[in-house]
Amino acid sequence: MCPDDRHHCETASHPWIDGYLEHLIVVKGLAENSVSSYGSDLREFLIFLLDRGYSLQDAGEQALFLYLLHLNRKGLANRSLARQLSTLRTFFDYACEQGWTGANPARLLDSPRTGRLLPEILTVEEVERLLAQPDCSTKLGFRDRTMLEVMYAAGLRVSEVCALRPLDFDPQAGVLKLWGKGGKERFVPLHLTAIEYVSSYLEKWRSRLSPAQEAMFLNRSGKTLSRQGLWKLIRKYGLQAGIRRAISPHTLRHSFATHLLEGGADLRTVQLLLGHADIGTTEIYTHIQGQRLRDMHRKYHPRSRMQVRT
Numbered sequence: 001m002c003p004d005d006r007h008h009c010e011t012a013s014h015p016w017i018d019g020y021l022e023h024l025i026v027v028k029g030l031a032e033n034s035v036s037s038y039g040s041d042l043r044e045f046l047i048f049l050l051d052r053g054y055s056l057q058d059a060g061e062q063a064l065f066l067y068l069l070h071l072n073r074k075g076l077a078n079r080s081l082a083r084q085l086s087t088l089r090t091f092f093d094y095a096c097e098q099g100w101t102g103a104n105p106a107r108l109l110d111s112p113r114t115g116r117l118l119p120e121i122l123t124v125e126e127v128e129r130l131l132a133q134p135d136c137s138t139k140l141g142f143r144d145r146t147m148l149e150v151m152y153a154a155g156l157r158v159s160e161v162c163a164l165r166p167l168d169f170d171p172q173a174g175v176l177k178l179w180g181k182g183g184k185e186r187f188v189p190l191h192l193t194a195i196e197y198v199s200s201y202l203e204k205w206r207s208r209l210s211p212a213q214e215a216m217f218l219n220r221s222g223k224t225l226s227r228q229g230l231w232k233l234i235r236k237y238g239l240q241a242g243i244r245r246a247i248s249p250h251t252l253r254h255s256f257a258t259h260l261l262e263g264g265a266d267l268r269t270v271q272l273l274l275g276h277a278d279i280g281t282t283e284i285y286t287h288i289q290g291q292r293l294r295d296m297h298r299k300y301h302p303r304s305r306m307q308v309r310t
Contacts, residue, residue, distance in 0.1 A: 016056050017042045020094050029183050031159075041087045056095075061105045064088060068109070085109060120245060122255045127152055129241040130252075139208040140220060144233055146201040147217050147225075150176070151249065153194035155256035155274050157181075158227050158249040164216040166206070171199050180275035188273055 021039050024030045030038075045067055049055060054063045068081055076084070085106060092104040122130065131148050135141035151161060160178050168177045174195045175187045190198065206218065215224035230249050238247045257270050 013043070014046055014056055016095055016100055017046065017091075019098070020091055023094060031181055031183075034181070038087055038091075041084055042091055045084075045088065057101065059105060061109060064105050064109055120247060120251050120254065121258045122243070122247070122251060124259060126241065126243055127252070127255055127259075130237055130243065133237040133240045139205050142201060142205045143209070143217060144237070146197040146205075147230075147233075148237070148252070149194040149197045150190065151252045152256055153190045154178075154188040155253045156188075157253060157275075158230055161217065161230060161249065162215065162225060162227055165214050166202050166216050168216070169198055169202065171195065178275065184275060186272070186275050 017039065020042070021035055024035050024038060046056065048067050048070060049059055049063060052063075052066070064085075068085065071081055071084060089104065089106040092101065092106050095101045096104050131145065131152065134144035134148065136145050147161065150156065150164075154176055156164075156178070157180065160180060163179060164176070169175075170177070173189075174192075175189050178186050178188060180186060202216070206216070209218040209220070210222040211218055212222035213224050217225045219225050219229060234247060234249050234251070238245075253274070257274055260270050260273070261267070
């Protein structure tokens with residue numbers, strides 16, 4: 001999308017879209033970034049309709065199909081097309097509930113087929129190497145080691161790491177209070193090593209960063225460490241640890257969940273720790289575990305090594 005298209009998208013407006021976005025904020029409690037993404041998708045759809053003589057009121061199955069075809073020709077992958085269609089389905093569902101339209105045209109369309117992408121995870125040994133990279137004799141190094149320990153111990157989202165405050169840590173109970181998606185509060189326990197690192201960091205090291213803001217993890221200027229800064233640190237320490245795959249802050253979250261399941265934790269517990277509203281989101285990790293079990297079975301079961309005779 002060119003700059004002019006982006007500006008067009010940002011300025012396009014319709015009462016239905018405005019009402020739906022307000023519903024997402026006030027009733028659903030979605031985060032600002034999520035609502036912004038929904039708004040951008042819907043405004044782009046609105047512009048497509050207006051440019052071709054359609055309106056939201058009379059948009060039918062054909063108009064939606066043409067829009068998906070338009071996006072496909074722009075190079076959007078099936079996964080992105082499925083997300084766009086999901087946005088339109090929920091939007092028109094809301095429009096039907098409000099009595100703005102009598103039917104949901106998006107319900108008649110099948111989602112493009114998408115292969116379920118398994119998240120990138122680290123082995124336990126790779127996690128250990130990653131955690132060992134920061135130089136704990138320096139204030140930034142100790143901050144980084146503490147941050148990595150917390151991310152792996154609690155399976156945090158990058159936004160949750162950046163939003164942590166010292167008061168969110170209860171050293172007596174050994175838990176973190178987190179504010180996840182939609183402003184939902186949850187409490188996640190830490191293991192003893194992570195508790196010791198957080199306690200030492202808050203007692204001895206954080207003050208050396210000359211705090212100018214309330215965040216737990218600060219940059220060298222004493223302000224809240226940014227999401228971009230956290231991404232850069234993960235990439236840097238990953239390379240230092242000899243991990244050649246592309247990893248991100250979310251890689252530690254995926255590894256946390258997978259290692260818990262492999263250790264015997266049940267899916268419901270992992271769902272609560274991750275802060276997933278829908279257990280279906282958590283089930284992606286069972287696919288990783290299942291694939292590993294199949295690989296091990298094929299490798300070590302005596303009959304798996306036998307050739308089939310016909």
